[in-house]
Amino acid sequence: MNNNFLLLLPEFIVTGLAFVVLGLDLFLPERRKWVLPIVAVVGLVVALVVSLRYLWGVSDSLYDGVIRVDGYALFFKAFFIALGGVVVLVSVDFVRRNLEHPGEYYGILLFTVVAMMLLAASGELLTAYISLELLSFGLYVLVAYDRYNAKSNEGATKYILLGAFSSALLLFGISQVYGLLGTTRFDEISSALSSADALSPGLILGIALIIAGLGFKVAAVPFHMWAPDAYEGAPIPITAHLAVGSKAAAFALVLRLFAEAFMPIVEQWQILLIGLAVITMLLGNLVALAQRNLKRLLAYSSVGQVGYLLMGVAALAATGSGGIMLHLVAYAVTNMAAFLCLAAIYNITGRDDIAGMAGVARRAPLVGLVFAVSLFSLAGLPIFVGFTSKFYLFNAAAAQGLLWVAGIAIFSSLISLYYYLQVVRQLYIEPAEDAAPIPVPRLTLGVLGALFAGMVGLGVYPAPLMEAVQYASDALF
Amino acid sequence: MIIQTIMFYVLAVGTVGAGVMVIASRNPVHSVLFLILAFFNSAGLFVMMGAEFLAMILIIVYVGAVAVLFLFVVMMLDINFAELRAGFLQYLPIGGVIGIILLAELVMVFASGAIEIEVPTNVASPTPPPDEVTNTQALGDVLYTRYAYLFQGAGFILLIAMVGAIVLTHRRRTDVRRQRIADQVARDPKAAVRLTDIEPGAEGTWKSD
Numbered sequence: 001m002n003n004n005f006l007l008l009l010p011e012f013i014v015t016g017l018a019f020v021v022l023g024l025d026l027f028l029p030e031r032r033k034w035v036l037p038i039v040a041v042v043g044l045v046v047a048l049v050v051s052l053r054y055l056w057g058v059s060d061s062l063y064d065g066v067i068r069v070d071g072y073a074l075f076f077k078a079f080f081i082a083l084g085g086v087v088v089l090v091s092v093d094f095v096r097r098n099l100e101h102p103g104e105y106y107g108i109l110l111f112t113v114v115a116m117m118l119l120a121a122s123g124e125l126l127t128a129y130i131s132l133e134l135l136s137f138g139l140y141v142l143v144a145y146d147r148y149n150a151k152s153n154e155g156a157t158k159y160i161l162l163g164a165f166s167s168a169l170l171l172f173g174i175s176q177v178y179g180l181l182g183t184t185r186f187d188e189i190s191s192a193l194s195s196a197d198a199l200s201p202g203l204i205l206g207i208a209l210i211i212a213g214l215g216f217k218v219a220a221v222p223f224h225m226w227a228p229d230a231y232e233g234a235p236i237p238i239t240a241h242l243a244v245g246s247k248a249a250a251f252a253l254v255l256r257l258f259a260e261a262f263m264p265i266v267e268q269w270q271i272l273l274i275g276l277a278v279i280t281m282l283l284g285n286l287v288a289l290a291q292r293n294l295k296r297l298l299a300y301s302s303v304g305q306v307g308y309l310l311m312g313v314a315a316l317a318a319t320g321s322g323g324i325m326l327h328l329v330a331y332a333v334t335n336m337a338a339f340l341c342l343a344a345i346y347n348i349t350g351r352d353d354i355a356g357m358a359g360v361a362r363r364a365p366l367v368g369l370v371f372a373v374s375l376f377s378l379a380g381l382p383i384f385v386g387f388t389s390k391f392y393l394f395n396a397a398a399a400q401g402l403l404w405v406a407g408i409a410i411f412s413s414l415i416s417l418y419y420y421l422q423v424v425r426q427l428y429i430e431p432a433e434d435a436a437p438i439p440v441p442r443l444t445l446g447v448l449g450a451l452f453a454g455m456v457g458l459g460v461y462p463a464p465l466m467e468a469v470q471y472a473s474d475a476l477f
Numbered sequence: 478m479i480i481q482t483i484m485f486y487v488l489a490v491g492t493v494g495a496g497v498m499v500i501a502s503r504n505p506v507h508s509v510l511f512l513i514l515a516f517f518n519s520a521g522l523f524v525m526m527g528a529e530f531l532a533m534i535l536i537i538v539y540v541g542a543v544a545v546l547f548l549f550v551v552m553m554l555d556i557n558f559a560e561l562r563a564g565f566l567q568y569l570p571i572g573g574v575i576g577i578i579l580l581a582e583l584v585m586v587f588a589s590g591a592i593e594i595e596v597p598t599n600v601a602s603p604t605p606p607p608d609e610v611t612n613t614q615a616l617g618d619v620l621y622t623r624y625a626y627l628f629q630g631a632g633f634i635l636l637i638a639m640v641g642a643i644v645l646t647h648r649r650r651t652d653v654r655r656q657r658i659a660d661q662v663a664r665d666p667k668a669a670v671r672l673t674d675i676e677p678g679a680e681g682t683w684k685s686d
Contacts, residue, residue: 066627130626134630144645
């Protein structure tokens with residue numbers, strides 16, 4: 001076995017960066033702690049450049065196929081590194097105002113980025129499990145980070161308990177698959193499944209348990225109970241990280257798992273995923289109508305988005321992973337913008353309920369504009385990236401012959417438009433209780449501008465992104 | 478052969494007996510000590526089955542860390558176990574029913590012969606034969622080569638758990654006075670001493686701070 005460890009260079013860099021940040025925190029006096037996020041962002045940029053420079057076009061594996069280095073892994077690697085950088089930038093102002101111990105915050109955040117990168121690269125069930133636990137442990141700590149806030153503690157407690165429960169389900173499913181097929185590697189599972197004449201009930205139970213365990217991690221509807229509380233309690237940048245990063249990482253695993261390992265028995269799991277997708281998008285969007293807190297609203301809206309993504313996974317056999325990956329990127333850019341706006345408003349007003357958004361468009365015109373655009377993009381209105389990606393995703397489902405599922409998806413998109421517009425109404429029409437302008441730091445404005453450009457730019461001209469997605473999903477099939 | 482059989486029965490009776498004593502003994506410290514005895518006996522059973530690595534792990538991890546932790550918790554926390562134990566018997570009916578169901582299920586599984594005790598034949602990457610390679614060596618062969626990432630990933634998980642536990646529970650104490658030499662040296666009489674005129678006999682004007 002010959003391992004070319006240079007292929008793991010991006011992971012090494014980000015892990016080393018996490019240790020550098022943790023170590024630097026010990027030696028910096030309190031007033032110099034602002035250096036930490038800068039170090040983190042610079043390191044992430046280096047990791048991004050290195051991974052694009054050295055891993056482009058590489059298709060290889062390490063440790064006997066346990067970790068894969070291919071176009072698919074590279075796509076998600078670059079995506080997660082960029083996402084980590086944005087989360088750090090979103091955190092700078094928020095952490096300075098609201099949280100203690102910035103060093104450990106950024107350190108653990110970087111560890112979760114490593115975990116996400118490895119999750120997309122894992123080519124074996126146990127590797128995926130360990131990466132998922134690494135990600136989850138980091139997120140448990142980060143959700144509880146606002147430790148004097150009772151809601152943060154409540155959310156983190158629920159998240160830990162249900163997370164541990166879902167890990168148990170997942171592990172039990174993995175042990176069933178290993179016990180019956182004798183392997184945990186995706187390609188070997190695939191060949192074992194295609195040569196077996198009849199599926200044993202134990203194997204179906206194992207796959208169902210794996211789907212349930214991963215369903216908890218992506219907060220798909222019967223397993224979504226932790227999400228609203230954890231989202232509401234977590235510090236806002238971490239809510240964004242949970243909503244975007246951890247979800248995208250779990251989907252990166254789901255896509256590879258179903259495309260590479262479980263594809264031979266597609267008829268068995270497709271119906272299960274369709275059922276999950278339909279109830280997830282309906283329930284997520286309907287319950288979102290009743291929310292008063294904006295973080296809870298975005299939580300339920302992201303549950304609805306998971307429904308669309310699961311529909312894409314169910315259509316994996318015919319149309320490939322392109323639509324899902326496109327939607328993940330679109331959803332990441334859009335949601336990041338929404339949460340950054342919320343954080344900017346919360347930093348000054350201390351409000352994160354929908355009524356607290358009244359008149360924000362007059363108090364901070366730019367934030368109001370980007371917020372409204374991000375909500376339109378989440379709803380899937382044209383010229384924004386949310387429209388493009390939803391179009392491809394729904395189109396993929398229709399091409400698979402799941403017309404009625406696509407119909408339900410369009411219907412639940414219409415429901416979501418209603419509650420997004422409620423927020424826009426508060427932003428633009430309702431009078432403000434306090435007309436004083438909200439000061440927004442320059443860094444926040446810069447990041448907001450970049451995300452705005454992303455939402456509109458990718459919506460109008462998605463070709464480069466489509467090419468990258470195509471390159472990545474070619475590695476999968 | 479006969480010695481092995483005798484050893485098996487000694488260890489098995491020891492395990493079950495110690496297990497019963499864990500829940501039967503009145504003193505919680507004795508319970509934990511019986512738990513340790515049960516661990517040692519089951520480690521002996523593992524060695525007899527040829528799983529010596531599992532036996533060592535059981536002793537090192539469970540006896541060395543977990544049971545000692547239990548012992549510390551039992552000794553340091555002031556929990557009235559007699560009170561916890563009151564009304565213990567009222568759960569006997571439901572507990573008994575669940576126990577009987579579990580026992581019946583186990584008997585049915587083994588009686589039906591539906592499970593093959595032998596490892597399935599369609600194992601894609603079989604384990605090395607136990608007669609040729611000890612299982613410690615078999616684990617060592619793959620743990621640091623093929624599964625090196627899993628090993629290190631588990632290490633990172635522990636690191637995050639440790640850092641997280643400290644950062645979430647650490648607090649700056651305000652009720653202890655630490656010596657801050659720089660502050661003491663920088664004190665000057667103007668800031669440290671305050672003179673106030675107090676009317677003789679007036680009430681409530683003097684405040685200590």
